[in-house]
Amino acid sequence: xxxxxxxxxxxxxxxxxxxxxxxxxxxxxxxxxxxxxxxxxxxxxxxxxxxxxxxxxxxxxxxxxxxxxxxxxxxxxxxxxxxxxxxxxxxxxxxxxxxxxxxxxxxxxxxxxxxxxxxxxxxxxxxxxxxxxxxxxxxxxxxxxxxxxxxxxxxxxxxxxxxxxxxxxxxxxxxxxxxxxxxxxxxxxxxxxxxxxxx
Amino acid sequence: xxxxxxxxxxxxxxxxxxxxxxxxxxxxxxxxxxxxxxxxxxxxxxxxxxxxxxxxxxxxxxxxxxxxxxxxxxxxxxxxxxxxxxxxxxxxxxxxxxxxxxxxxxxxxxxxxxxxxxxxxxxxxxxxxxxxxxxxxxxxxxxxxxxxxxxxxxxxxxxxxxxxxxxxxxxxxxxxxxxxxxxxxxxxxxxxxxxxxxx
Numbered sequence: 001x002x003x004x005x006x007x008x009x010x011x012x013x014x015x016x017x018x019x020x021x022x023x024x025x026x027x028x029x030x031x032x033x034x035x036x037x038x039x040x041x042x043x044x045x046x047x048x049x050x051x052x053x054x055x056x057x058x059x060x061x062x063x064x065x066x067x068x069x070x071x072x073x074x075x076x077x078x079x080x081x082x083x084x085x086x087x088x089x090x091x092x093x094x095x096x097x098x099x100x101x102x103x104x105x106x107x108x109x110x111x112x113x114x115x116x117x118x119x120x121x122x123x124x125x126x127x128x129x130x131x132x133x134x135x136x137x138x139x140x141x142x143x144x145x146x147x148x149x150x151x152x153x154x155x156x157x158x159x160x161x162x163x164x165x166x167x168x169x170x171x172x173x174x175x176x177x178x179x180x181x182x183x184x185x186x187x188x189x190x191x192x193x194x195x196x197x198x199x
Numbered sequence: 200x201x202x203x204x205x206x207x208x209x210x211x212x213x214x215x216x217x218x219x220x221x222x223x224x225x226x227x228x229x230x231x232x233x234x235x236x237x238x239x240x241x242x243x244x245x246x247x248x249x250x251x252x253x254x255x256x257x258x259x260x261x262x263x264x265x266x267x268x269x270x271x272x273x274x275x276x277x278x279x280x281x282x283x284x285x286x287x288x289x290x291x292x293x294x295x296x297x298x299x300x301x302x303x304x305x306x307x308x309x310x311x312x313x314x315x316x317x318x319x320x321x322x323x324x325x326x327x328x329x330x331x332x333x334x335x336x337x338x339x340x341x342x343x344x345x346x347x348x349x350x351x352x353x354x355x356x357x358x359x360x361x362x363x364x365x366x367x368x369x370x371x372x373x374x375x376x377x378x379x380x381x382x383x384x385x386x387x388x389x390x391x392x393x394x395x396x397x398x
Contacts, residue, residue: 002295017230018230026291032245034253034307045209048209054232061206089222092225
Protein backbone atom coordinates (compact mmCIF):
# COMPACT_ATOMS: atom_id res chain seq x y z
CA UNK A 1 0.00 0.00 0.00
CA UNK A 2 2.43 2.63 -1.21
CA UNK A 3 -0.29 4.71 -2.85
CA UNK A 4 -3.25 6.07 -0.93
CA UNK A 5 -6.86 5.47 -1.95
CA UNK A 6 -7.28 9.02 -3.22
CA UNK A 7 -4.22 8.82 -5.44
CA UNK A 8 -5.29 5.39 -6.70
CA UNK A 9 -8.81 6.60 -7.45
CA UNK A 10 -7.48 9.53 -9.50
CA UNK A 11 -5.02 7.27 -11.35
CA UNK A 12 -7.77 4.82 -12.20
CA UNK A 13 -10.05 7.62 -13.46
CA UNK A 14 -7.27 8.75 -15.81
CA UNK A 15 -6.59 5.24 -17.12
CA UNK A 16 -10.20 5.05 -18.31
CA UNK A 17 -9.43 7.76 -20.87
CA UNK A 18 -8.25 6.83 -24.37
CA UNK A 19 -4.50 6.88 -24.89
CA UNK A 20 -3.55 7.11 -21.21
CA UNK A 21 -1.91 4.03 -19.68
CA UNK A 22 -1.28 3.38 -16.00
CA UNK A 23 2.26 4.85 -16.01
CA UNK A 24 1.14 8.03 -17.71
CA UNK A 25 -1.86 8.27 -15.37
CA UNK A 26 0.41 7.99 -12.32
CA UNK A 27 2.68 10.69 -13.69
CA UNK A 28 -0.30 12.98 -14.32
CA UNK A 29 -1.66 12.52 -10.80
CA UNK A 30 1.66 13.32 -9.11
CA UNK A 31 2.10 16.28 -11.43
CA UNK A 32 -1.34 17.62 -10.45
CA UNK A 33 -0.73 17.11 -6.73
CA UNK A 34 2.38 19.25 -6.95
CA UNK A 35 0.74 21.85 -9.22
CA UNK A 36 -2.46 22.91 -7.39
CA UNK A 37 -3.06 25.75 -9.86
CA UNK A 38 -3.15 23.38 -12.81
CA UNK A 39 -5.33 20.95 -10.88
CA UNK A 40 -7.88 23.70 -10.22
CA UNK A 41 -7.69 24.80 -13.83
CA UNK A 42 -8.37 21.26 -15.03
CA UNK A 43 -11.25 20.84 -12.58
CA UNK A 44 -12.81 24.09 -13.84
CA UNK A 45 -12.35 23.06 -17.48
CA UNK A 46 -13.86 19.64 -16.89
CA UNK A 47 -16.75 20.96 -14.80
CA UNK A 48 -17.82 23.21 -17.64
CA UNK A 49 -18.00 20.14 -19.89
CA UNK A 50 -20.95 18.96 -17.78
CA UNK A 51 -23.05 21.58 -19.62
CA UNK A 52 -22.04 20.34 -23.03
CA UNK A 53 -24.61 18.07 -24.65
CA UNK A 54 -24.70 16.00 -27.81
CA UNK A 55 -26.77 17.12 -30.82
CA UNK A 56 -29.51 14.51 -31.30
CA UNK A 57 -29.21 14.77 -35.08
CA UNK A 58 -25.50 14.82 -35.98
CA UNK A 59 -24.08 13.92 -32.55
CA UNK A 60 -21.61 16.80 -32.47
CA UNK A 61 -21.45 18.88 -29.29
CA UNK A 62 -24.10 21.46 -28.45
CA UNK A 63 -24.25 23.87 -25.55
CA UNK A 64 -26.77 25.47 -23.21
CA UNK A 65 -29.75 23.78 -24.82
CA UNK A 66 -31.14 20.41 -25.64
CA UNK A 67 -31.84 21.41 -29.23
CA UNK A 68 -29.83 20.81 -32.38
CA UNK A 69 -26.27 22.04 -32.96
CA UNK A 70 -25.32 25.01 -35.09
CA UNK A 71 -24.60 22.87 -38.17
CA UNK A 72 -27.99 21.17 -38.02
CA UNK A 73 -29.87 24.45 -37.42
CA UNK A 74 -27.98 26.54 -40.00
CA UNK A 75 -30.49 27.23 -42.83
CA UNK A 76 -27.64 28.21 -45.20
CA UNK A 77 -26.23 24.70 -45.15
CA UNK A 78 -27.23 22.01 -47.60
CA UNK A 79 -29.07 19.45 -45.49
CA UNK A 80 -29.35 17.00 -48.36
CA UNK A 81 -25.62 16.34 -48.43
CA UNK A 82 -24.45 14.41 -45.42
CA UNK A 83 -20.88 13.58 -44.47
CA UNK A 84 -20.52 10.55 -42.23
CA UNK A 85 -17.38 10.82 -40.10
CA UNK A 86 -16.01 8.67 -37.32
CA UNK A 87 -14.74 11.35 -34.97
CA UNK A 88 -15.55 14.91 -33.91
CA UNK A 89 -11.99 15.81 -34.90
CA UNK A 90 -12.68 14.59 -38.45
CA UNK A 91 -15.64 16.98 -38.57
CA UNK A 92 -13.39 19.79 -37.34
CA UNK A 93 -10.80 19.01 -40.04
CA UNK A 94 -13.50 19.08 -42.73
CA UNK A 95 -14.90 22.36 -41.36
CA UNK A 96 -11.45 23.93 -41.44
CA UNK A 97 -11.32 23.45 -45.20
CA UNK A 98 -14.44 25.74 -45.39
CA UNK A 99 -15.31 23.80 -48.59
CA UNK A 100 -18.03 21.61 -47.19
CA UNK A 101 -21.44 23.13 -46.65
CA UNK A 102 -23.54 20.06 -45.99
CA UNK A 103 -24.26 18.46 -42.66
CA UNK A 104 -22.72 15.65 -40.68
CA UNK A 105 -23.27 12.41 -38.86
CA UNK A 106 -20.66 11.47 -36.27
CA UNK A 107 -20.64 7.72 -35.96
CA UNK A 108 -17.86 7.11 -33.41
CA UNK A 109 -14.80 4.93 -33.95
CA UNK A 110 -15.68 1.99 -36.15
CA UNK A 111 -14.53 -1.38 -34.88
CA UNK A 112 -12.17 -3.32 -37.07
CA UNK A 113 -14.33 -6.43 -36.98
CA UNK A 114 -17.10 -4.67 -38.91
CA UNK A 115 -19.63 -5.01 -36.10
CA UNK A 116 -21.45 -1.82 -35.21
CA UNK A 117 -21.89 -0.89 -31.58
CA UNK A 118 -25.45 -0.35 -30.32
CA UNK A 119 -24.87 3.39 -30.21
CA UNK A 120 -23.69 3.37 -33.83
CA UNK A 121 -26.75 1.42 -34.95
CA UNK A 122 -28.87 3.97 -33.10
CA UNK A 123 -27.12 6.87 -34.84
CA UNK A 124 -27.57 5.30 -38.29
CA UNK A 125 -31.24 4.70 -37.49
CA UNK A 126 -31.60 8.34 -36.54
CA UNK A 127 -30.02 9.36 -39.87
CA UNK A 128 -32.37 7.09 -41.82
CA UNK A 129 -35.28 8.55 -39.90
CA UNK A 130 -34.16 12.10 -40.70
CA UNK A 131 -33.82 11.25 -44.38
CA UNK A 132 -37.26 9.66 -44.43
CA UNK A 133 -39.00 12.45 -42.57
CA UNK A 134 -37.18 15.55 -43.74
CA UNK A 135 -35.72 14.69 -47.13
CA UNK A 136 -38.57 12.64 -48.52
CA UNK A 137 -36.71 9.35 -48.33
CA UNK A 138 -33.46 10.11 -50.15
CA UNK A 139 -30.48 12.37 -49.53
CA UNK A 140 -28.69 13.87 -52.53
CA UNK A 141 -25.33 12.53 -51.44
CA UNK A 142 -23.77 10.71 -48.55
CA UNK A 143 -20.02 11.26 -48.26
CA UNK A 144 -18.44 8.37 -46.41
CA UNK A 145 -15.59 10.41 -44.95
CA UNK A 146 -13.93 7.37 -43.40
CA UNK A 147 -10.11 6.99 -43.40
CA UNK A 148 -8.72 5.51 -46.64
CA UNK A 149 -7.31 2.42 -44.95
CA UNK A 150 -8.14 -1.22 -45.53
CA UNK A 151 -10.44 -1.21 -42.53
CA UNK A 152 -11.90 2.12 -43.59
CA UNK A 153 -12.68 0.72 -47.05
CA UNK A 154 -14.35 -2.27 -45.47
CA UNK A 155 -16.44 -0.06 -43.16
CA UNK A 156 -17.37 2.27 -46.01
CA UNK A 157 -18.63 -0.55 -48.21
CA UNK A 158 -20.53 -1.95 -45.27
CA UNK A 159 -22.14 1.45 -44.55
CA UNK A 160 -22.95 2.01 -48.21
CA UNK A 161 -24.77 -1.30 -48.32
CA UNK A 162 -26.69 -0.45 -45.15
CA UNK A 163 -27.70 3.01 -46.40
CA UNK A 164 -28.17 2.04 -50.06
CA UNK A 165 -31.72 3.27 -50.52
CA UNK A 166 -31.29 6.45 -48.47
CA UNK A 167 -29.09 8.42 -50.88
CA UNK A 168 -28.83 9.01 -54.61
CA UNK A 169 -25.07 9.06 -54.53
CA UNK A 170 -22.34 7.69 -52.26
CA UNK A 171 -18.86 9.18 -52.40
CA UNK A 172 -15.58 8.93 -50.52
CA UNK A 173 -12.79 11.47 -50.15
CA UNK A 174 -10.32 11.36 -53.04
CA UNK A 175 -7.08 9.48 -52.57
CA UNK A 176 -3.89 10.85 -53.98
CA UNK A 177 -0.58 12.42 -53.23
CA UNK A 178 -0.86 14.95 -50.38
CA UNK A 179 -0.14 18.58 -51.26
CA UNK A 180 3.59 19.14 -50.84
CA UNK A 181 4.22 15.39 -51.06
CA UNK A 182 6.56 13.68 -53.49
CA UNK A 183 5.61 11.15 -56.15
CA UNK A 184 8.77 9.20 -55.40
CA UNK A 185 7.61 8.42 -51.88
CA UNK A 186 3.96 7.68 -52.64
CA UNK A 187 3.01 4.03 -52.18
CA UNK A 188 1.75 2.12 -55.21
CA UNK A 189 -1.87 2.08 -54.18
CA UNK A 190 -1.98 5.84 -53.58
CA UNK A 191 -0.20 6.53 -56.86
CA UNK A 192 -2.51 4.20 -58.80
CA UNK A 193 -5.49 6.01 -57.34
CA UNK A 194 -3.99 9.43 -58.10
CA UNK A 195 -3.38 8.36 -61.71
CA UNK A 196 -6.81 6.84 -62.17
CA UNK A 197 -8.60 9.91 -60.84
CA UNK A 198 -6.30 12.48 -62.46
CA UNK A 199 -8.07 15.74 -63.11
CA UNK B 200 -14.94 29.23 -34.38
CA UNK B 201 -15.70 25.53 -34.77
CA UNK B 202 -15.05 24.79 -31.10
CA UNK B 203 -16.95 26.51 -28.30
CA UNK B 204 -15.24 28.33 -25.44
CA UNK B 205 -16.05 25.55 -22.97
CA UNK B 206 -14.54 22.88 -25.17
CA UNK B 207 -11.49 25.05 -25.85
CA UNK B 208 -10.99 25.75 -22.15
CA UNK B 209 -11.08 22.05 -21.32
CA UNK B 210 -8.68 21.23 -24.18
CA UNK B 211 -6.25 23.89 -23.03
CA UNK B 212 -6.36 22.60 -19.42
CA UNK B 213 -5.43 19.13 -20.69
CA UNK B 214 -2.55 20.40 -22.84
CA UNK B 215 -0.93 21.84 -19.71
CA UNK B 216 -0.38 18.31 -18.43
CA UNK B 217 2.85 16.45 -19.20
CA UNK B 218 2.72 14.13 -22.21
CA UNK B 219 -0.63 15.40 -23.57
CA UNK B 220 -0.47 17.34 -26.83
CA UNK B 221 -3.28 19.36 -28.43
CA UNK B 222 -4.58 16.48 -30.57
CA UNK B 223 -4.72 14.07 -27.66
CA UNK B 224 -6.35 16.77 -25.49
CA UNK B 225 -9.06 17.32 -28.11
CA UNK B 226 -9.71 13.61 -28.30
CA UNK B 227 -9.98 13.36 -24.51
CA UNK B 228 -12.46 16.24 -24.32
CA UNK B 229 -14.79 14.81 -26.97
CA UNK B 230 -14.52 11.41 -25.33
CA UNK B 231 -15.54 12.88 -21.97
CA UNK B 232 -18.45 14.84 -23.47
CA UNK B 233 -19.89 11.64 -24.87
CA UNK B 234 -19.15 9.61 -21.70
CA UNK B 235 -20.77 11.60 -18.87
CA UNK B 236 -20.16 8.76 -16.40
CA UNK B 237 -16.42 8.84 -17.00
CA UNK B 238 -16.39 12.63 -16.85
CA UNK B 239 -18.04 12.53 -13.41
CA UNK B 240 -15.67 9.81 -12.29
CA UNK B 241 -12.65 11.87 -13.37
CA UNK B 242 -14.05 14.99 -11.67
CA UNK B 243 -14.53 13.03 -8.44
CA UNK B 244 -11.03 11.55 -8.64
CA UNK B 245 -9.43 14.93 -9.31
CA UNK B 246 -11.46 16.70 -6.62
CA UNK B 247 -10.16 14.30 -4.00
CA UNK B 248 -6.61 15.25 -5.03
CA UNK B 249 -7.29 18.71 -3.61
CA UNK B 250 -6.89 17.16 -0.13
CA UNK B 251 -3.52 15.65 -0.95
CA UNK B 252 -0.58 17.67 0.31
CA UNK B 253 3.17 17.42 -0.08
CA UNK B 254 5.35 16.22 2.81
CA UNK B 255 7.57 19.16 3.80
CA UNK B 256 10.51 16.83 4.42
CA UNK B 257 10.69 14.31 1.57
CA UNK B 258 8.14 15.95 -0.75
CA UNK B 259 6.14 12.77 -1.32
CA UNK B 260 2.35 13.01 -0.98
CA UNK B 261 0.65 13.16 2.40
CA UNK B 262 -3.06 13.20 3.22
CA UNK B 263 -5.49 14.70 5.68
CA UNK B 264 -2.80 16.55 7.60
CA UNK B 265 -0.10 19.13 7.16
CA UNK B 266 2.44 16.96 8.95
CA UNK B 267 5.09 14.62 7.58
CA UNK B 268 4.38 11.59 5.39
CA UNK B 269 4.38 8.00 6.56
CA UNK B 270 7.98 7.39 5.48
CA UNK B 271 9.28 10.43 7.36
CA UNK B 272 7.28 9.61 10.51
CA UNK B 273 8.01 5.87 10.56
CA UNK B 274 10.33 5.28 13.55
CA UNK B 275 11.35 1.87 12.20
CA UNK B 276 13.02 3.43 9.16
CA UNK B 277 16.66 4.44 9.08
CA UNK B 278 16.55 8.22 8.81
CA UNK B 279 20.31 8.49 8.35
CA UNK B 280 20.18 6.85 4.94
CA UNK B 281 18.56 9.06 2.35
CA UNK B 282 17.72 8.15 -1.24
CA UNK B 283 17.45 11.13 -3.56
CA UNK B 284 15.08 10.38 -6.44
CA UNK B 285 13.74 12.52 -9.26
CA UNK B 286 10.16 11.32 -9.35
CA UNK B 287 7.47 9.97 -7.04
CA UNK B 288 7.28 6.94 -9.31
CA UNK B 289 11.00 6.26 -8.67
CA UNK B 290 10.22 6.21 -4.95
CA UNK B 291 7.34 3.80 -5.60
CA UNK B 292 9.63 1.50 -7.59
CA UNK B 293 12.21 1.48 -4.79
CA UNK B 294 9.50 0.82 -2.18
CA UNK B 295 8.20 -2.11 -4.20
CA UNK B 296 11.56 -3.86 -3.80
CA UNK B 297 10.92 -3.77 0.01
CA UNK B 298 14.74 -3.72 0.35
CA UNK B 299 15.19 -0.06 1.19
CA UNK B 300 14.41 1.06 4.71
CA UNK B 301 15.84 4.56 4.68
CA UNK B 302 14.05 7.75 3.77
CA UNK B 303 13.71 9.81 0.63
CA UNK B 304 14.05 13.17 -0.98
CA UNK B 305 12.04 13.74 -4.15
CA UNK B 306 13.82 16.35 -6.19
CA UNK B 307 11.63 16.60 -9.29
CA UNK B 308 12.82 16.08 -12.86
CA UNK B 309 16.38 17.34 -13.25
CA UNK B 310 16.97 19.61 -16.22
CA UNK B 311 19.48 18.46 -18.79
CA UNK B 312 21.43 21.71 -18.63
CA UNK B 313 22.47 21.01 -15.04
CA UNK B 314 20.71 24.08 -13.68
CA UNK B 315 18.50 23.47 -10.66
CA UNK B 316 15.05 25.00 -10.53
CA UNK B 317 14.25 27.23 -7.54
CA UNK B 318 12.02 24.53 -6.08
CA UNK B 319 14.85 21.99 -6.36
CA UNK B 320 17.30 24.33 -4.63
CA UNK B 321 14.70 24.79 -1.88
CA UNK B 322 14.30 21.01 -1.49
CA UNK B 323 18.06 20.48 -1.25
CA UNK B 324 18.29 23.28 1.32
CA UNK B 325 15.56 21.59 3.34
CA UNK B 326 17.53 18.30 3.21
CA UNK B 327 20.73 20.05 4.38
CA UNK B 328 18.76 21.65 7.16
CA UNK B 329 17.32 18.30 8.25
CA UNK B 330 20.80 16.75 8.25
CA UNK B 331 22.20 19.63 10.29
CA UNK B 332 19.39 19.71 12.82
CA UNK B 333 18.40 16.08 13.17
CA UNK B 334 21.46 14.08 12.18
CA UNK B 335 24.15 16.24 13.75
CA UNK B 336 25.49 17.50 10.45
CA UNK B 337 26.13 14.29 8.52
CA UNK B 338 23.95 11.51 7.10
CA UNK B 339 25.36 7.99 7.00
CA UNK B 340 24.70 7.61 3.30
CA UNK B 341 23.07 9.47 0.47
CA UNK B 342 21.97 7.22 -2.39
CA UNK B 343 21.79 9.23 -5.59
CA UNK B 344 19.05 7.13 -7.17
CA UNK B 345 19.18 9.03 -10.44
CA UNK B 346 18.84 7.23 -13.79
CA UNK B 347 22.12 5.73 -15.09
CA UNK B 348 22.19 7.89 -18.22
CA UNK B 349 24.78 10.44 -19.33
CA UNK B 350 22.60 13.25 -18.01
CA UNK B 351 21.89 11.30 -14.84
CA UNK B 352 25.62 10.80 -14.25
CA UNK B 353 26.18 14.51 -14.72
CA UNK B 354 23.38 15.41 -12.30
CA UNK B 355 24.61 12.87 -9.74
CA UNK B 356 28.15 14.25 -9.75
CA UNK B 357 26.75 17.75 -9.47
CA UNK B 358 24.56 16.76 -6.52
CA UNK B 359 27.40 14.90 -4.82
CA UNK B 360 29.57 18.02 -5.02
CA UNK B 361 26.75 20.16 -3.63
CA UNK B 362 26.04 17.78 -0.72
CA UNK B 363 29.68 16.75 -0.10
CA UNK B 364 29.91 17.63 3.58
CA UNK B 365 26.41 16.40 4.46
CA UNK B 366 27.02 12.64 4.16
CA UNK B 367 29.76 10.15 4.97
CA UNK B 368 29.11 8.12 1.88
CA UNK B 369 27.58 8.72 -1.54
CA UNK B 370 26.37 5.79 -3.62
CA UNK B 371 24.46 5.14 -6.82
CA UNK B 372 22.38 2.17 -7.88
CA UNK B 373 24.47 -0.64 -9.42
CA UNK B 374 24.64 -0.93 -13.17
CA UNK B 375 24.57 -4.29 -14.81
CA UNK B 376 22.61 -6.71 -16.88
CA UNK B 377 18.91 -6.69 -15.90
CA UNK B 378 17.55 -9.94 -14.42
CA UNK B 379 16.36 -12.08 -17.29
CA UNK B 380 18.52 -10.11 -19.72
CA UNK B 381 21.12 -11.58 -22.07
CA UNK B 382 24.85 -10.83 -22.08
CA UNK B 383 24.85 -10.87 -25.88
CA UNK B 384 22.51 -7.86 -26.01
CA UNK B 385 24.08 -5.78 -23.23
CA UNK B 386 25.81 -2.63 -24.46
CA UNK B 387 29.55 -2.28 -23.82
CA UNK B 388 29.22 0.25 -21.04
CA UNK B 389 26.70 -1.84 -19.11
CA UNK B 390 28.76 -4.99 -19.56
CA UNK B 391 31.99 -3.22 -18.48
CA UNK B 392 30.20 -2.01 -15.38
CA UNK B 393 28.75 -5.47 -14.67
CA UNK B 394 32.24 -7.00 -15.01
CA UNK B 395 33.95 -4.39 -12.87
CA UNK B 396 31.42 -4.72 -10.04
CA UNK B 397 31.03 -8.49 -10.28
CA UNK B 398 30.02 -10.07 -7.01
